Every structure is written in C-alpha cells, then in structure tokens.
Amino acid sequence: MREDQALLAFAALSQEHRLRIIRLLVEAGPEGMAAGALGEKLGAGSSKMSFHLSHLEQAGLVRSHRDGRLIIYAVEVATLSGLIAFLLKDCCGGRPEICAPAFAEARAEGPIKCSGPEAPKHPRLISADRLPGESVAEEA
Amino acid sequence: MREDQALLAFAALSQEHRLRIIRLLVEAGPEGMAAGALGEKLGAGSSKMSFHLSHLEQAGLVRSHRDGRLIIYAVEVATLSGLIAFLLKDCCGGRPEICAPAFAEARAEGPIKCSGPEAPKHPRLISADRLPGESVAEEA
DNA sequence: TCAACATTTCAATACTAATGGAGATGTTGA
DNA sequence: TCAACATCTCCATTAGTATTGAAATGTTGA
Numbered sequence: 594m595r596e597d598q599a600l601l602a603f604a605a606l607s608q609e610h611r612l613r614i615i616r617l618l619v620e621a622g623p624e625g626m627a628a629g630a631l632g633e634k635l636g637a638g639s640s641k642m643s644f645h646l647s648h649l650e651q652a653g654l655v656r657s658h659r660d661g662r663l664i665i666y667a668v669e670v671a672t673l674s675g676l677i678a679f680l681l682k683d684c685c686g687g688r689p690e691i692c693a694p695a696f697a698e699a700r701a702e703g704p705i706k707c708s709g710p711e712a713p714k715h716p717r718l719i720s721a722d723r724l725p726g727e728s729v730a731e732e733a
Numbered sequence: 734m735r736e737d738q739a740l741l742a743f744a745a746l747s748q749e750h751r752l753r754i755i756r757l758l759v760e761a762g763p764e765g766m767a768a769g770a771l772g773e774k775l776g777a778g779s780s781k782m783s784f785h786l787s788h789l790e791q792a793g794l795v796r797s798h799r800d801g802r803l804i805i806y807a808v809e810v811a812t813l814s815g816l817i818a819f820l821l822k823d824c825c826g827g828r829p830e831i832c833a834p835a836f837a838e839a840r841a842e843g844p845i846k847c848s849g850p851e852a853p854k855h856p857r858l859i860s861a862d863r864l865p866g867e868s869v870a871e872e873a
Numbered sequence: 874t875c876a877a878c879a880t881t882t883c884a885a886t887a888c889t890a891a892t893g894g895a896g897a898t899g900t901t902g903a
Numbered sequence: 904t905c906a907a908c909a910t911c912t913c914c915a916t917t918a919g920t921a922t923t924g925a926a927a928t929g930t931t932g933a
Contacts, residue, residue: 596752604747607740608921619826629879641922643881648920662879662930670828674835677820681839685813686759692839695814699821699832748891769909780893783911788890802900802909 594675598653599683602676605652610635611645618655618668625667627660734815738793739823742816745792750775751785758795758808765807767800 594602606612613635618626632642646666649655653672657664685691734742746752754771772782786806789795793812797804825831 596749600747600749600752603743603752607744607747609736609740610921612736612740612743616823616826619828619831622828627879628881638923639880640882640924644921647881659880659930664880670831671834673820673825674831674833675838677817677825677832677835678838680813680817680820681835683756685817686756688759688762688810691759691810691814692817693814694811695817695821698815698818744890750891767909768911778893779910780895780912781891784891787911799900799910804910 594672594679594683596683598672599676599679601652602654602672605649605654608645608648610637610641611649614645614649614666615654615668615673618666619673621667623667625665627663627665629663631666734812734819734823736823738812739816739819741792742794742812745789745794748785748788750777750781751789754785754789754806755794755808755813758806759813761807763807765805767803767805769803771806 606615614631617631617634628642628646629639631646632639635642637645646655646657650657650666654669655666656669657666659665681692681695746755753775757771757774758766768782768786769779771786772779775782777785786795786797790797790806794809795806796809797806799805821832821835
C-alpha cells in the first residue's frame with residue numbers, strides 16, 4: 594500500500610460514523626449491507642450516509658453495487674488488510690516491541706484466533722451494541 | 734483501545750507530516766528525536782512541527798520530554814500496537830481473510846519478521862528517503 | 874406510464890484543521 | 904545578567920470536512 598492510499602484510509606477511519614460503518618460491514622461479511630440498513634443501524638439520515646459511504650469508497654475501503662433499488666456496500670478486504678500490513682511493515686518496521694503486543698492483544702480476549710486455520714468461518718465478533726463502550730480487557 | 738482513542742489515532746495518522754513523523758520516530762527508536770531535527774528532516778518550520786507534534790501527543794502516539802533546550806519526542810509504542818490490535822480485533826473481528834493476508838504481506842518482502850523472537854534489536858527498516866514512493870512488492 | 878421507494882447530488886451553513894509569521898517562554902553558556 | 908537558541912503559543916487566513924434539507928436520479932411493481 595502506498596503512503597497516499599494509507600493516508601486516505603486513515604482519514605476515512607477517523608470519523609465515528611465511518612468507523613462504525615466499517616465494523617458493521619466487516620460483521621456483515623461478503624454479502625454486504627444496503628445503505629439504508631446501515632443508516633438505520635447508525636441512526637443517520639440518507640444524505641449523511643451517502644456522504645460517508647462515498648468517502649469510504651474513495652478511500653478504497655468499501656465497494657458497492659446496485660441490487661434492484663438498493664445499493665449494497667461491502668468491505669474491501671484487500672484494502673483493510675493492506676492497511677494493517679502498512680502499519681506492521683512500513684510504520685512499525687519490524688520492531689517486535691510494537692508488533693508482538695499487538696498480536697498478543699488481538700488474540701487475548703479476542704473471540705477468534707486470527708492467523709490460524711482453526712478460525713471459524715463466520716465468527717460474528719462484533720456485536721453492534723458493543724460499539725460505543727468497550728468489552729473487557731483493553732487499554733493498550 | 735477504546736473507540737474514541739482509535740478515532741484520535743486514525744485522525745493523527747491521516748496527515749502526511751504526522752505520518753512521516755511517526756515513521757521517523759519508529760526508526761529512531763526509544764531514544765527519540767528532537768522537534769527541530771524532525772522539522773529539518775521534513776522541511777517544516779517550527780510552528781508547523783509544534784502543531785503536528787502536539788496533535789500526535791494528544792492522540793497518545795508520541796510522548797515528549799525536555800532535554801536541555803531540546804524537546805525530545807519518541808513514539809508511544811503501546812498506542813501504536815494498541816491501534817494495530819484494534820484493527821485486528823475490533824475491526825477485522827477474527828475474519829482470517831482480512832488478518833492472514835496482512836500478516837503474510839507484512840512478512841513477505843519485509844526486512845524483518847515481526848512476530849518471532851528471532852527479530853533483530855534495532856532493524857532500521859524504514860529509510861527516510863524511501864518515504865514518498867514505495868519499496869517493491871506492495872499493492873493490497 | 875406512474876406512484877412509491879432507495880439513494881445520490883446539490884447548496885447553504887457551521888465547524889475543524891493546516892499554515893505562516895510574530896512574539897512569548899524556558900534553557901544554556903559566557 | 905544577557906545573548907543565542909529551541910520550541911511553543913497566539914493570531915489571522917485559508918482550506919477542507921460534516922451536517923441538514925430539498926431536489927434529482929434511477930428502480931420497481933402495478
């Protein structure tokens with residue numbers, strides 16, 4: 594991932610509504626979700642949703658396709674994983690004191706092990722009602 | 734990491750100067766770097782640097798201490814790893830199709846393996862002159 | 874073709890962020 | 904104490920972002 598793409602992605606994720614859209618879309622999986630359904634979950638009007646969704650799409654974090662009168666948005670997995678790789682590689686640059694705790698923290702308490710083949714297919718990690726606060730053992 | 738902290742961190746990383754500051758500080762390691770030295774590397778004046786550095790400090794991504802007439806900035810490792818963990822856990826939520834490629838990409842081509850104990854102490858992964866463009870095998 | 878619907882686009886407004894210069898603050902060595 | 908230095912703070916300006924409501928676009932089923 595190039596630096597300018599990473600900048601766009603960070604900017605896209607730095608807004609509350611957009612971050613929650615991404616979390617909902619990750620949860621929704623490859624089938625994605627209609628703009629209206631997302632707006633309903635977030636309590637945001639159609640115009641607002643359209644604004645943020647197009648922002649996310651420009652950053653390459655989601656893609657969309659029309660299905661009848663709905664427009665379905667789904668997360669662009671490659672960009673998200675590219676962004677994580679960017680942080681791991683270009684930003685944290687092989688310093689184990691940065692990466693190792695991240696891996697540990699991501700696995701600890703996390704419902705799912707991420708890197709193993711033993712991970713379930715459709716985990717539903719993020720429940721929408723857990724979004725505002727946080728779960729249990731956090732704080733980096 | 735709480736959602737609001739992650740939002741702050743993403744916002745902080747979404748600006749070209751600030752992203753480069755972080756990369757320079759990761760490269761510099763625990764000893765950190767003086768504000769002026771960073772400004773010189775980035776070709777930015779003192780006022781601009783002060784603005785961006787305090788932005789990064791508010792986001793918890795760097796810490797500072799005075800050393801004589803210099804003010805030394807160093808990356809706050811816990812926040813950076815917490816942010817990666819946030820992406821892995823709360824955002825990508827155990828979907829291996831997101832995490833696994835990130836790990837693979839971070840390791841492939843990357844000078845250093847990240848998660849193993851065999852990683853060198855002081856790798857100098859990022860050379861400043863490689864910042865604008867990119868290295869070799871990228872594109873998520 | 875038409876009404877109802879889902880979504881986007883547009884325009885106005887308010888807000889926040891980025892920049893550059895001038896001056897203030899704190900530190901050093903003489 | 905003072906001049907030189909490193910950095911920060913303040914101010915004005917400019918640019919970009921978020922929000923809202925109204926209108927436009929495209930789709931469906933009758």
